Amino acid sequence: QQQVKQSPQSLIVQKGGISIINCAYENTAFDYFPWYQQFPGKGPALLIAIRPDVSEKKEGRFTISFNKSAKQFSLHIMDSQPGDSATYFCAASRWEGKLIFGSGTRLLVRP
Amino acid sequence: DSGVTQTPKHLITATGQRVTLRCSPRSGDLSVYWYQQSLDQGLQFLIQYYNGEERAKGNILERFSAQQFPDLHSELNLSSLELGDSALYFCASSVEGAGYNEQFFGPGTRLTVL
Numbered sequence: 001q002q003q004v005k006q007s008p009q010s011l012i013v014q015k016g017g018i019s020i021i022n023c024a025y026e027n028t029a030f031d032y033f034p035w036y037q038q039f040p041g042k043g044p045a046l047l048i049a050i051r052p053d054v055s056e057k058k059e060g061r062f063t064i065s066f067n068k069s070a071k072q073f074s075l076h077i078m079d080s081q082p083g084d085s086a087t088y089f090c091a092a093s094r095w096e097g098k099l100i101f102g103s104g105t106r107l108l109v110r111p
Numbered sequence: 112d113s114g115v116t117q118t119p120k121h122l123i124t125a126t127g128q129r130v131t132l133r134c135s136p137r138s139g140d141l142s143v144y145w146y147q148q149s150l151d152q153g154l155q156f157l158i159q160y161y162n163g164e165e166r167a168k169g170n171i172l173e174r175f176s177a178q179q180f181p182d183l184h185s186e187l188n189l190s191s192l193e194l195g196d197s198a199l200y201f202c203a204s205s206v207e208g209a210g211y212n213e214q215f216f217g218p219g220t221r222l223t224v225l
Contacts, residue, residue, distance in 0.1 A: 043113065043201050043216035089154060097205060098144065098167050099214060101154040
């Protein structure tokens, strides 16, 4: 019940395209869903996060869509750029703050 | 730069040895989290401290221990090291110990056990 399942494992997108990464969770007690971006040799950095009381959150080119009934959430990267090439992790947590991470998606944006 | 510092950046040691990883949280952050990142297990939560006290425990082996000091820096001690302990170890900090506070990750310590 603590798992967060993430797909796809890897993704190749052309510059200017839309990158979509999906996550599903089981524990209905989760109430905070962040996405982290990690570049090689660096620590994960928070990209955007959502609470289950909203269905969508947008920050610049990054949008989280949240479906509470399906227990799924996704990250959309609009107008993908080569600089977006990184590994993306979804995560979920309950009130105590520890993050349960998905397995990661390696995104490559081709010029 | 997240403001979280970790030392050392790299650590190479032998099986059976003991090492200490150090983390300094962002100024003002009271909570420190430790995570392990390996190729086969992904990012796994190990342990959390809040203002010097253990707050939550995850998949942390008995050979591993941690503490948070009065100045809020934290140390993760790994003993009787095995080859499988080779991984990236990240520390993260947040303002409070619970809720929906953003966790800021440090650059990590890469541990190699030979």
